[in-house]
Amino acid sequence: MKKYFSFAWVLAFALIACNNETEAHKNGEDHPHATTATEKFEMPSMPEVPNDATVFFENLKEGQTVGSSVAVKMGVTGLSVDTANGILKPSSGHHHILIDLDSVLTETVIPKDSIHLHFGNAQTSAEIKLPKGKHKLTLQFADALHRSYGAKLTSSVFVNVKE
Numbered sequence: 298m299k300k301y302f303s304f305a306w307v308l309a310f311a312l313i314a315c316n317n318e319t320e321a322h323k324n325g326e327d328h329p330h331a332t333t334a335t336e337k338f339e340m341p342s343m344p345e346v347p348n349d350a351t352v353f354f355e356n357l358k359e360g361q362t363v364g365s366s367v368a369v370k371m372g373v374t375g376l377s378v379d380t381a382n383g384i385l386k387p388s389s390g391h392h393h394i395l396i397d398l399d400s401v402l403t404e405t406v407i408p409k410d411s412i413h414l415h416f417g418n419a420q421t422s423a424e425i426k427l428p429k430g431k432h433k434l435t436l437q438f439a440d441a442l443h444r445s446y447g448a449k450l451t452s453s454v455f456v457n458v459k460e
């Protein structure tokens with residue numbers, strides 16, 4: 298009889314435990330929604346680019362002397378130049394030119410200001426104004442969300458501005 302009693306207790310306990318677990322799940326019903334909300338703000342992964350893709354200045358050579366208004370032609374191989382419309386596509390992006398800055402890490406969103414130039418209308422040429430002196434121009438390819446593809450799609454030259 299006592300054995301039965303203990304068994305009943307164990308059973309009752311198990312039921313309570315199960316029930317509590319169910320309650321916990323019920324209480325946690327909002328959880329999946331909360332996770333979804335968080336996921337909405339997560340950045341999608343960077344588009345794939347070919348390993349041999351390159352970006353380069355078509356018309357500037359290392360150490361070249363230039364005027365204060367520099368015509369720049371931006372070249373690519375293995376990539377298509379697209380507008381920065383927020384739609385991510387493989388092997389696609391737009392040019393940035395960084396002035397007197399180092400290259401940036403992959404996936405870094407590049408700010409937009411006087412030393413971070415964006416060519417989000419798919420431009421492949423530009424006129425850049427530079428003060429007199431030596432300046433580093435870094436061509437830097439980015440996805441439709443202005444995120445850097447990193448050092449592999451970066452090319453820098455130093456130019457001497459004479460005027």
Ligand SMILES: [Cu+2]
Nearest residue numbers: 381415439443
């Ligand atoms: Cu950009």
